[in-house]
Amino acid sequence: MHDRFLRACRREPTDVTPVWFMRQAGRYMAEYRALRQKHTLLDICRTPELALEVTLQPLRLGMDAAILFADILLPLEPMGAPFEFAKGEGPVIHEPVRDRAAIERLRVFEPEEGLGHVLEAVRLIRRELDGKTPLIGFAGAPFTIASYLIEGGKSSDYRLTKQLMWSDPASWSLLMSKISEVVRLFLHAQVKAGAQAVQLFDSWVGSLSIQDYREHVAPHVQYILRDLETTGVPVIHFGTNTASLLEEQRAAGGTVIGVDWRTPLGKAWERIGHDRAVQGNLDPLLLCAPREVAEQRARAVLAEAAGRPGHIFNLGHGIIPETPVDNVKAIIDLVHSLPVAELRAAAAGSAP
Numbered sequence: 001m002h003d004r005f006l007r008a009c010r011r012e013p014t015d016v017t018p019v020w021f022m023r024q025a026g027r028y029m030a031e032y033r034a035l036r037q038k039h040t041l042l043d044i045c046r047t048p049e050l051a052l053e054v055t056l057q058p059l060r061l062g063m064d065a066a067i068l069f070a071d072i073l074l075p076l077e078p079m080g081a082p083f084e085f086a087k088g089e090g091p092v093i094h095e096p097v098r099d100r101a102a103i104e105r106l107r108v109f110e111p112e113e114g115l116g117h118v119l120e121a122v123r124l125i126r127r128e129l130d131g132k133t134p135l136i137g138f139a140g141a142p143f144t145i146a147s148y149l150i151e152g153g154k155s156s157d158y159r160l161t162k163q164l165m166w167s168d169p170a171s172w173s174l175l176m177s178k179i180s181e182v183v184r185l186f187l188h189a190q191v192k193a194g195a196q197a198v199q200l201f202d203s204w205v206g207s208l209s210i211q212d213y214r215e216h217v218a219p220h221v222q223y224i225l226r227d228l229e230t231t232g233v234p235v236i237h238f239g240t241n242t243a244s245l246l247e248e249q250r251a252a253g254g255t256v257i258g259v260d261w262r263t264p265l266g267k268a269w270e271r272i273g274h275d276r277a278v279q280g281n282l283d284p285l286l287l288c289a290p291r292e293v294a295e296q297r298a299r300a301v302l303a304e305a306a307g308r309p310g311h312i313f314n315l316g317h318g319i320i321p322e323t324p325v326d327n328v329k330a331i332i333d334l335v336h337s338l339p340v341a342e343l344r345a346a347a348a349g350s351a352p
């Protein structure tokens with residue numbers, strides 16, 4: 001079994017650093033674009049055989065983990081908030097949730113009923129990959145999902161989200177509790193269906209101050225993560241723009257903390273604590289830079305990790321569609337060409 005990803009999550013030694021990339025299945029690959037000519041994104045997510053096919057597509061590039069092909073917004077429909085991916089606009093929620101009555105109408109559903117097709121995809125993928133590559137399941141975190149529900153789509157400043165949080169904290173708390181219960185049950189169901197690790201995507205939480213994170217978000221994230229710890233599978237807790245929140249995120253939980261590229265990985269790891277694993281943190285845009293620049297920066301990320309057990313190489317956020325596939329392969333090959341023992345020796349040699 002190809003298990004260096006799972007070993008690193010548990011901070012066990014590995015031969016080389018495991019690597020996978022957020023959004024590793026997607027539009028930068030010709031195979032994905034070809035399938036998208038025939039099917040919508042939601043069709044792919046709702047058809048287990050297609051989700052399986054897309055999940056496997058990037059693995060020929062040599063990643064150490066597969067991530068379920070799905071989307072963090074899939075739970076919205078069974079909660080009672082249907083949406084679509086509009087061309088060129090991203091997600092559009094038909095009836096945004098902006099008041100107490102709308103929050104009360106949201107349903108906490110049984111994952112096997114509301115998202116049975118995703119769980120079936122997990123079972124199919126696991127069967128296909130078993131003994132080869134570990135499978136990561138995932139869900140959105142409550143703040144990030146709430147922001148889509150309230151704003152009705154993507155937002156640059158989260159104005160309506162923050163206004164609800166500050167003006168009606170009781171309704172905000174009810175909304176966050178409902179989303180958290182949906183996410184908790186869904187992640188549990190993914191683990192039961194065969195996911196060997198799960199990632200909680202709190203992509204937009206970096207827009208909050210420390211105080212607001214602590215008061216209005218952390219208790220909900222903690223509720224989900226504490227409970228998932230009982231499953232024994234590693235949980236990756238990820239956000240972007242979180243340089244100010246790393247200690248708070250660590251306190252909220254997670255076996256592995258995701259770090260974006262704005263903070264040097266070594267410093268971030270010190271703040272998170274070496275008793276947790278870390279994942280990151282190459283700027284995804286570097287995959288569109290000249291090859292030698294990308295490679296030099298990937299080496300710098302590995303040097304920051306210093307060969308310490310518990311580093312999973314990744315980007316600081318998802319691969320962008322313009323990325324040349326060859327660059328993805330080149331970085332994976334580079335990471336796999338550098339034995340951890342050498343990284344550790346190099347770090348010891350350069351210590352003051």
Ligand SMILES: Cc1c2[nH]c(c1CCC(=O)O)Cc1[nH]c(c(CCC(=O)O)c1C)Cc1[nH]c(c(CCC(=O)O)c1C)Cc1[nH]c(c(C)c1CCC(=O)O)C2
Binds near residue numbers: 071
């Ligand atoms: C915020 C968020 C979403 N979805 C997701 C997040 C959190 C991670 C992040 O911050 O990027 C998570 C996600 N979305 C998708 C995956 C698949 C697994 C993977 O390969 O990482 C994952 C892990 C498929 C997808 N989800 C989406 C695509 C775009 C490709 C397509 O339209 O075919 C993919 C591959 C669409 C999506 N989905 C979402 C948006 C805003 C969009 C539109 C923006 C865009 O076009 O890139 C919501």
